[in-house]
Amino acid sequence: MYVATLLTNPETRALDLALVESLRNAWGGAEIIWLSPDEAAEFALQELLGNQWDVWGDLQKLGVDLIVQPAEGRRKKMLLADMDSTMIQQECIDELADEAGVGDRVKDITARAMNGELDFEGALTERVGLLKGLDEAVIGKVLAERITLMPGGKELVATMRANGGYAALVSGGFTAFTAEVGSELGFDENRANTLLAENGKLTGDVQRPILGRQAKVDALEQITARLGLSENDVIAVGDGANDLGMLGRAGTGVALHAKPSVAEQCEVRVNHGDLTALLYLQGYARQEFAQA
Secondary structure, eight states: OEEEEEEEOTTTOOOOHHHHHHHHHHHTOOOOEEEETTTEEEEEESSOOTTHHHHHHHHHTTTEEEEEEESTTOSOSEEEEOOTTTTBSSOHHHHHHHHHTOHHHHHHHHHHHHTTSSOHHHHHHHHHHTTTTOBTTHHHHHHHHTOOBOTTHHHHHHHHHHTTOEEEEEEEEEHHHHHHHHHHHTOSEEEEEOEEEETTEEEEEEOSSOOOHHHHHHHHHHHHHHHTOOGGGEEEEEOSGGGHHHHHHSSEEEEESOOHHHHTTOSEEESSSOTTHHHHHTTOOGGGOOOO
8 A cells, every 4th residue: 555645845735636636536545635735735646557657747846745655653752853945044064155255166065066976975075175274163054044943844853753753963064053953953962073172173174983864874873773673663864865865775865956867766755845745744734633
């Protein structure tokens, strides 16, 4: 048994009943269940349909995400999340670089690294090197003035934890940011790289070993083992090439507003919904969302 979920941007709430009914009828689906009026709906299917990705492409043009997944085991016990451009709307290193006057150069490297064109570790050390001499206090300024949470993040973490889930934030970014973001969103733990500083100035380097793609897979393995969970109990979310390892290993790996080269390697893609999409995918209705 499978479940087809259709969802759209919560700000526009433009999911049309006729569209959902049309697809349900064409695919021979069961009764439509509205998880949120005009925003998210689902119906059960007996089998996968061969035209799934053609339909997906058509719905994308209408601002609708379509996800088809096995019904069994879709409600997960652990959230494993990337931070930059996933739980927050920015890339922290790009914001620091703007303050250091090297924003354009660093943003170009970041974009190429997240698209998988550059080795993550090399790209990180190059970018951090450009921050050498930046006042360490700028980190607090960036957190206060430049960093905004991705919509739906607080509801996602709060709802999963209220239902007995565990939430881990794993980033190729920096602990100075994951500590604050993780605390604000209610994550149980966070892992990231540590920016090195001396006499109040960034040295242009990070503590070794550098946490990249493999570190996220390691986190998946280590945390599930510690909690007595299986990898299938995990829903992971990210947007960049360094997230592909954990997205591929998790029971449900969600490419959220991801780079095209990343999204095409993932079965679950959310381009129009926000982070609450991860709750709808698990069958939560909006009235079941916990208050953060």
